[in-house]
Amino acid sequence: MTTTTIEAQHAVSIIVDHDKCIADKGCRICIDVCPTDILILDAGDGKVKMAYDECWYCLPCAHDCPTKAIRVEIPYLLR
Amino acid sequence: METTHLETDILIIGGGTAGPLAAIKAKQKAPHLKVLLLDKANVKRAGAIAEGMDSVNNAVIPGHATPEQYVKEITIANDGIVNQAAINAYAERSYDMIKELDAWGVKFEKDETGDYAVKKVHHLGAYVLPMPEGYNVKKVLFKQIRKLGVDVSNRLTTTRLLVGPDGRIAGAMALESRTGEFVVIRAKAVILCTGSAGRLGLPASGYLFGTYENPTNAGDGYSMAYHAGAELSGLECFQINPLIKDYNGPACAYVTGPFGGYTVNAKGERFIKSDYWSGQMMLEFWRELEGGNGPVFLKLDHLADETVSKIEDVLHVTERPTRGIFHEGRGTDYRHDLVEMHISEIGLCGGHSASGVWVDEHARTTVPGLYAAGDLCNVAHNYMLGAMVYGAIAAEDAVDFIAGKELAEIDPAAVDAEKERIFAPLLREEGLSPTQVEYKLRRMVNDYLQPPKVTTKMEIGLKRFAEIREDLKRLKARNPHELMRAMEVHAILDCAELAARASLYRQESRWGLYHYRTDLPERNDAEWFAFVEVKKGADGQPEFFKRPVPDYIYPIAKSELYAYDAMRLDQELAA
Structure with a gap:
């Protein structure tokens, strides 16, 4: 427990469907509405990814996504 | 580290529940004024009601309840330590606020005649108004904010307030949490709407952000008000909630109660008379868990399939909609499974219990021009609708306060000192990660402050907190x-x-589990029928003192005052 930055072995609780995500076309809705500001653009493919393990599993990202590309899981420690 | 300077007439900090109403009401009353609404997240989805709300917990609707009944109920629920004038100011405006929200498009449950369908959940009266389609509250409020031309600024974490040479509020300073910009905002009045201190105790799961409250509500407002010299109130009256174990969100008895759901122990027996959240109810809950009768469950499996579906349509759609995902993951179905409940970690919250910045019935703090509204202010059990009404009260009073006033001068030395304090962790070459320090701090909060409160434990806790204060210099x-x-x-x-x-x-016990001291287990009205207040002293140390409970508007007989003591089912109130 030294950082909440997502590492390779972290169980990510926000799952982004890369085929549906349109962040590479300029969409920023989920990034904008996230209360804890944990979503960023992946420098690789321009899609959205979870950058910090600070999710409140609240769902605005999923509900406001125009292409329904996001699925939120309960963070591993709570499941 | 760029510094941006902004000026406004009324600055509202926090865009959750109270903040939007403050902004709307300021603009409605004085359209010519500049009103700036900030949030550390995004106002569209900020705060405790990011996903809406499943019920109004304190509706005071003619025909169902009167302000007098409501003020008396909350006085009794809070063991008498209330400013009735402040609670009455909410109660008098409760119904108008519901009607206005209704007109804007917020959906409340109505019966076949079109009357609001109020339910009884409290110990004595009926104040719960279901919102089965309450998921759109934030969208409705945001539409009004846009329509009225409120300036909105997102991703600004406010860290300190500025006070002018005459003691009047002068503005605030903030960090832009994406660009790292430093922002200095001058304002003639400031309304703090930053919510509870919801990231205080560590959830039993160990997940830092698995809190009952929106975890962005880290207690910033409590800290800012304190450092600005404002009086804080009731910080010993903790918020502790009965929550779904591990998920750590509400079950929620206010929704399920009117449908016939209730709390049971491991034997399947009911043990509390009322599921309304009070310290007295939490004490019985704790006794049941500790006394070998636990676990404690929410029972819905006796309800008709159709009724359970209705409950699911509320609980899995609004306020905390991931409740459904959580239950699905564990194969829990309300139709045949009980929902395991537990006691949450502690927090500070005026909206749920009674701890926050001291305000009067105009939402004024003790610093001229500084207002507080919502979970942050100590207006007991005020909940969502109380936050909205207090946002409105604060804004309308602030409009009058600033009339004819210029911006107060700001002290450049205070601005420089804050900039240095904020940016030190970024400039430092190496040090402790904020996550690690937060984890340790909040674990210590659990170890030493979680009730029942023990004097020696709290004294040790203070030593650990002092050590962590030194660690802050290494963040x-x-x-x-x-x-x-x-x-x-x-x-x-x-x-x-x-x-x-x-x-x-506070050398007694009061408010059930919220302030249960094992070494001082009795309530002592002779010495402690008063608010416990704190403000920052001239030496920079906290100064504690008693504030008398103002004379009641609605007198309550001594035999009625502690009616919430009789929360256990097999117990009758001792005269």
Whole structure:
């Protein structure tokens, strides 16, 4: 427990469907509405990814996504 | 580290529940004024009601309840320690606020005649108004904000307030948590609407952000008000909630109760008379868990399939919609499974219990021009609708307050000092991660402050908190996001220390589990029928003192005052 930055072995609780995500076309809705500001653009493919393990599993990202590309899981420690 | 300077007439900090109403009401009353609404997240989805709300917990609707009944109920629920004038100011405006929200498009449950379908959940009266389609509250409020031309600024974490040479509020300073910009805002009035201190105790899961409250509510407002010299109130009256175990969100008895759901022990027996959240109810809940009768469950499996479906349509759609995902993951179905409940970690919250910035019935704090509304202010059990009404009260009073006033002068030395404090963790070469310090701090809060409160434990806790205060000088942030978290750790520590000291100061037990001291287990009205207040002393140390409970508007007989003591089913109130 030294950082909440997502590492390779972290169980990510926000799952982004890369085929549906349109962040590479300029969409920023989920990034904008996230209360804890944990979503960023992946420098690789321009899609959205979870950058910090600070999710409140609240769902605005999923509900406001125009292409329904996001699925939120309960963070591993709570499941 | 660029510095941006902004000026406005009325600055509202916090865009959750109270903040939007403050902005709307300021603009409605004085359209010519500049009103700036900030949030550390995004106003569209900020705060405790990011996903809406499933019920109004304190509706005072003619035909169902009167302000007098409501004020008496909350006085009794809070063991008499209330400013009835402040609660009455809410109660008098409760119905108008519901009608206005209704007109804007917020959906409340109505019966076949079109009357609001109020339910009884409290111990004595009926105040719960279901909102089965309450998921759109934020969208409705945001539409009004846009329509009225409120200036909105997102991703600003406010860290300190500015006070002018005459003691009047002068503005605030903030960190832009994406760009790392430093923002100085001058204002003629400031309304703090930053919510509870919800990231105080550590959830039993160990997940830092698995809190009942929106975890962005780290107690920033408590810390800012304190450092600005405002009086804080009731910090020993903790918020502790009965929550779904591990999920750590509400079950929620206010929704399920009217449908016939209730709380049971491991034997399947009911043990509390009322599921309304009070310290007295939580004490019985704790006794049941500790006394070998636990676990405690929410029971719905006796209800008709159709009724359970209705409950699911509320609980899995609004307020905390991931409840459905959580239950699905564990194969829990309300139709044949009980929902395991537990006792939450502690927090500070005016909206749920009674701890926050002291305000009068005009939402004024003790600093001229500084207002507080919502979960942050100590207007007991005020909940969502109380936050909205207090946002409105604060804004309308602030409009009058600033008439004919210029901006107060700001002290450049205070601005420089704050800039240095904020950016130190970014400039430091190496140090402690904010996550690690926060984890340790909040674990210590659990170890030493979680009720039942023990004097020696709280004294040890204060020593650990003092050590962590030294650790703050070694915090290292690698980017503005981590810097925001680092500044939140400062606020959490302030809240932890003040909560411990306030708890030690009040030498009695009161409010059931919220302030149950094992070494001082009795209530002592002769000495402690008063508010416990704190403000920052001239030496920079907290100064505690008693504030008398103002004379009641609606007198309550001594035999009625402690009616919430009789919360256990097999117990009758001792005369």
